[in-house]
Amino acid sequence: MTDAGNTQPAPADIRPPSQLKPIVWVQRNLFNNWFNSVLTVLALGSIYFIGRAVLEWAFFTADWRPVTHNPILYLVGQYPRDQLWRVGASLLLVSFLTGMSWGKWKGIMRSFALLLGIGLAILGIIPAGGQLGSLAVRIFFLINLPAIYLGYLLGSRKFVTGGLVLAGWLLSFSLIPFLLRGTGEGTMLPTVETSMWGGLLVTLILAVGGILLSFPLGVLLALGRRSSLPVIKLFSIGFIEGIRGVPLVTILFMSSIILALFLPPELRIDRLVRALIGMTIFSAAYTAENVRGGLQAVPAGQIEAAKAVGLNNFQTTLFIVLPQALRAVIPAIVGQFISLFKDTTLVIIVAINELLNIGKSILQSDVEFLQLQFEVFIFVAAVFWVLSYLMSFASRRLETALGVGER
Amino acid sequence: MAAAQVISAIIVIGALIWIAVNVLEAAKLRGLSLGFDFINDPAGFPISESVIPYDDSYTFGTAFLVGLLNTLKVSIVGILLATILGTIVGLARLSTNWLVNKIALAYIELHRNVPLLVLLFIWYFAIFNKLPPAKGSLELPGPIYLNQRGLYLSWPRLTETGGVFAISLLVGLIVAIIVWIYLRRLRERSGRSTYFAGVSFAVMLVSAVLGLALSAWQPLWIDIPVFEGFNFTGGLRLTPEFGALLVGLVMYTAAFIAEVVRAGIQAVNLGQMEAAKAVGLKPMQTLGLVIIPQAMRVIIPPLISQTLNLTKNSSLALAIGYADLFNVGRIMINQAGRAVPVFSMVMVTYLVLSLITSLILNIYNRKIQISERSS
Numbered sequence: 049m050t051d052a053g054n055t056q057p058a059p060a061d062i063r064p065p066s067q068l069k070p071i072v073w074v075q076r077n078l079f080n081n082w083f084n085s086v087l088t089v090l091a092l093g094s095i096y097f098i099g100r101a102v103l104e105w106a107f108f109t110a111d112w113r114p115v116t117h118n119p120i121l122y123l124v125g126q127y128p129r130d131q132l133w134r135v136g137a138s139l140l141l142v143s144f145l146t147g148m149s150w151g152k153w154k155g156i157m158r159s160f161a162l163l164l165g166i167g168l169a170i171l172g173i174i175p176a177g178g179q180l181g182s183l184a185v186r187i188f189f190l191i192n193l194p195a196i197y198l199g200y201l202l203g204s205r206k207f208v209t210g211g212l213v214l215a216g217w218l219l220s221f222s223l224i225p226f227l228l229r230g231t232g233e234g235t236m237l238p239t240v241e242t243s244m245w246g247g248l249l250v251t252l253i254l255a256v257g258g259i260l261l262s263f264p265l266g267v268l269l270a271l272g273r274r275s276s277l278p279v280i281k282l283f284s285i286g287f288i289e290g291i292r293g294v295p296l297v298t299i300l301f302m303s304s305i306i307l308a309l310f311l312p313p314e315l316r317i318d319r320l321v322r323a324l325i326g327m328t329i330f331s332a333a334y335t336a337e338n339v340r341g342g343l344q345a346v347p348a349g350q351i352e353a354a355k356a357v358g359l360n361n362f363q364t365t366l367f368i369v370l371p372q373a374l375r376a377v378i379p380a381i382v383g384q385f386i387s388l389f390k391d392t393t394l395v396i397i398v399a400i401n402e403l404l405n406i407g408k409s410i411l412q413s414d415v416e417f418l419q420l421q422f423e424v425f426i427f428v429a430a431v432f433w434v435l436s437y438l439m440s441f442a443s444r445r446l447e448t449a450l451g452v453g454e455r
Numbered sequence: 456m457a458a459a460q461v462i463s464a465i466i467v468i469g470a471l472i473w474i475a476v477n478v479l480e481a482a483k484l485r486g487l488s489l490g491f492d493f494i495n496d497p498a499g500f501p502i503s504e505s506v507i508p509y510d511d512s513y514t515f516g517t518a519f520l521v522g523l524l525n526t527l528k529v530s531i532v533g534i535l536l537a538t539i540l541g542t543i544v545g546l547a548r549l550s551t552n553w554l555v556n557k558i559a560l561a562y563i564e565l566h567r568n569v570p571l572l573v574l575l576f577i578w579y580f581a582i583f584n585k586l587p588p589a590k591g592s593l594e595l596p597g598p599i600y601l602n603q604r605g606l607y608l609s610w611p612r613l614t615e616t617g618g619v620f621a622i623s624l625l626v627g628l629i630v631a632i633i634v635w636i637y638l639r640r641l642r643e644r645s646g647r648s649t650y651f652a653g654v655s656f657a658v659m660l661v662s663a664v665l666g667l668a669l670s671a672w673q674p675l676w677i678d679i680p681v682f683e684g685f686n687f688t689g690g691l692r693l694t695p696e697f698g699a700l701l702v703g704l705v706m707y708t709a710a711f712i713a714e715v716v717r718a719g720i721q722a723v724n725l726g727q728m729e730a731a732k733a734v735g736l737k738p739m740q741t742l743g744l745v746i747i748p749q750a751m752r753v754i755i756p757p758l759i760s761q762t763l764n765l766t767k768n769s770s771l772a773l774a775i776g777y778a779d780l781f782n783v784g785r786i787m788i789n790q791a792g793r794a795v796p797v798f799s800m801v802m803v804t805y806l807v808l809s810l811i812t813s814l815i816l817n818i819y820n821r822k823i824q825i826s827e828r829s830s
Contacts, residue, residue, distance in 0.1 A: 077551070077552070077553035078552060078553055078554060080551060084550075084551065084552040084555075087550070087552050087554070087555050088552060088554050088555075091552075091554045091555055091558055092554065095554075095558070277459060277460055277463045277464075278460070279460070279463050279464040279467045279468070280463050280467065283467050290806065292809070293805060293806040293808075293809035293810065294767070294802050294805040294806060294809075295767040295768065295770040295771075295781070295805060296767075297770045297771065297773065297781060298770065298781060298798075298801060298802055298805065301781075301785070301798075302798065302802075305794070306794055306795065306798055309481065309485070309487065309794055309795075310477060310478055310481040310482075311481075386568075390568075390569070390570040390571070391570070392570075393570040393572040393573060394572060394771070396572065396774065397773060397774065404570070404572060404573055404576070408576075419585075421576070421577075421580040421581040421584075421585075422577070422581035422582075422585075425573060425576045425577045425580065425581055426577065426581075428573055429569045429573045429574070429577065432568065432569050432570055432573060433565070433568045433569050436567075436568035436569075437564065437568045440567075440568065
């Protein structure tokens with residue numbers, strides 16, 4: 049939009065405010081008229097009183113024992129302590145692959161890798177009670193830092209292709225459930241029932257599993273909705289709108305309780321898996337709508353051109369339409385992931401020990417904790433806040449990196 | 456192509472039939488009844504709050520209706536309050552005052568990145584349940600009393616003659632709206648000033664005074680809660696479950712509505728305001744005739760989908776024990792032992808609510824498109 053004929057100097061107010069003298073900045077932004085002056089004084093007053101009350105509460109009144117007593121419960125729940133190395137190994141695998149992705153794709157993956165590294169380093173060195181404070185657990189966390197760096201070095205090498213890294217991710221995501229669940233008694237990996245899993249581990253499994261499984265389903269539904277076959281189209285529309293029209297709790301309730309009524313007794317699906325099915329179905333309907341937005345954004349000329357060079361319908365969809373459509377909807381998918389991450393708390397309704405439920409049971413675990421709801425739920429809220437804020441921050445950077453919304 | 460049509464139809468319909476057959480077979484095998492005949496049986500369970508008369512001798516159908524009305528109650532009140540709060544926060548986000556702007560931003564970020572269920576737990580378990588018992592109630596001007604058992608408000612109620620007042624007020628409102636529309640059209644057609652706002656207001660005023668006179672100047676009495684024995688009687692009581700759900704839903708949804716309002720107002724081109732000034736519109740006219748109508752076009756569709764979200768999110772009531780549609784449905788499943796019929800009733804009700812909402816949205820969108828073409 050540069051206009052060659054425009055020789056006027058740029059207006060002064062587009063300069064960043066940091067170039068203004070502080071006193072001028074305060075005048076312009078806080079006291080530019082009487083109304084704003086009143087607002088500023090009121091705001092400062094309420095910030096002072098609320099801030100003082102919050103700080104006093106957090107540092108003097110609040111009793112943080114239910115949080116500091118045994119923080120590892122919030123991470124893995126009741127996962128057998130002698131088998132914790134399996135969770136550690138899964139984490140190590142994820143760290144290594146994140147490092148590799150950083151080396152391969154740089155950019156946004158760098159932020160992810162650094163955030164993961166910083167988070168694990170903090171977990172490794174903060175003073176903590178219970179098992180989290182033990183040397184072994186600290187080493188579990190800190191060993192991830194060299195793993196990320198090692199992955200980075202390997203990922204930067206020429207012979208490591210993007211496809212190889214993706215295959216690594218897919219392989220480890222299918223491997224981790226087996227590693228955590230085990231292969232049966234008497235073997236090297238004794239079975240750990242999913243009812244023993246808990247905390248952030250379950251929250252992340254539901255969120256990551258839900259988004260990974262729902263993505264292909266969502267793409268299929270979006271394509272089905274645009275299909276020229278009326279039966280497929282009707283089915284897709286009915287599925288998408290039907291799921292989007294009801295609350296997630298009803299779907300979780302259906303997949304966890306109603307579904308079980310109709311399966312033969314010998315086919316007992318694990319409770320965590322049933323919840324995951326519910327999350328997946330729910331998320332797929334929303335993903336389908338996001339992808340549909342991307343499909344509509346692909347210009348018709350692209351399809352005509354593909355036909356003109358002799359590609360058939362299938363090839364056109366797979367090689368021309370989908371790559372362009374999916375690129376356009378990546379930010380929307382990340383947004384969907386964040387809301388799925390927050391929605392994992394709803395599995396509390398079908399009695400799964402995710403982070404919030406762990407908080408609730410810790411309250412009941414000790415008579416002295418019974419009245420400390422505020423401390424526990426504020427802590428859980430803070431964990432969710434930090435993780436979702438970081439993710440939405442990363443997705444904003446991702447949007448800039450992809451140039452979505454720019455022409 | 457024709458072959459693909461037939462094959463796809465056979466696969467999809469076949470799969471649906473297969474599922475239906477399996478459901479029926481499993482139901483027969485386990486003695487699960489799929490009929491709706493239980494609707495008229497007595498429900499046999501109490502519901503903690505209801506807008507219509509209900510006790511455990513009423514039927515399952517009535518119990519279901521109680522749940523639906525409770526969902527609608529919290530949704531409608533919630534939508535109104537969330538829209539007001541969201542608009543205020545959205546406008547604060549556009550403030551030229553840096554501090555106000557950042558406070559609004561902090562409010563939005565604080566609520567959008569925390570799961571609603573966690574917020575509801577904080578409001579219910581950590582705040583509403585920690586209020587003092589009835590004896591040491593917090594007293595607010597009104598008088599309003601706040602304690603563990605809920606919120607007691609002084610509330611105006613109609614006297615015996617109050618019905619006349621209410622009817623005349625309603626008639627006055629309808630007449631005023633008709634007059635408003637008619638006079639406005641007349642002005643648009645003739646170009647003469649018809650004072651539509653003033654005339655409609657006068658109609659309302661006359662009908663209100665008339666109603667007051669007819670009801671012997673005593674249309675309302677104030678029902679004030681009084682502490683008697685161990686608890687309050689009288690006044691309007693809101694249960695802590697309703698209160699916590701309402702506050703949580705309103706604060707959470709308001710954060711999303713604030714972003715919608717901000718985006719809507721920012722979408723109006725600055726040139727529009729300058730052009731309005733150039734043709735001589737006064738500031739209020741600029742706002743009312745130029746800025747708001749254009750901003751509304753951007754704001755209304757996402758706002759409606761937020762109201763739908765609020766309605767669906769009210770199903771989290773289950774976790775804090777408010778007797779909403781889903782919660783009552785779950786009790787009904789246990790009481791009647793009819794999982795499938797009850798559950799399909801609940802799902803269909805939510806679906807109908809959301810279909811009505813998207814119908815309204817579509818009608819509104821179509822209306823906007825037409826006005827765009829004609830301009």
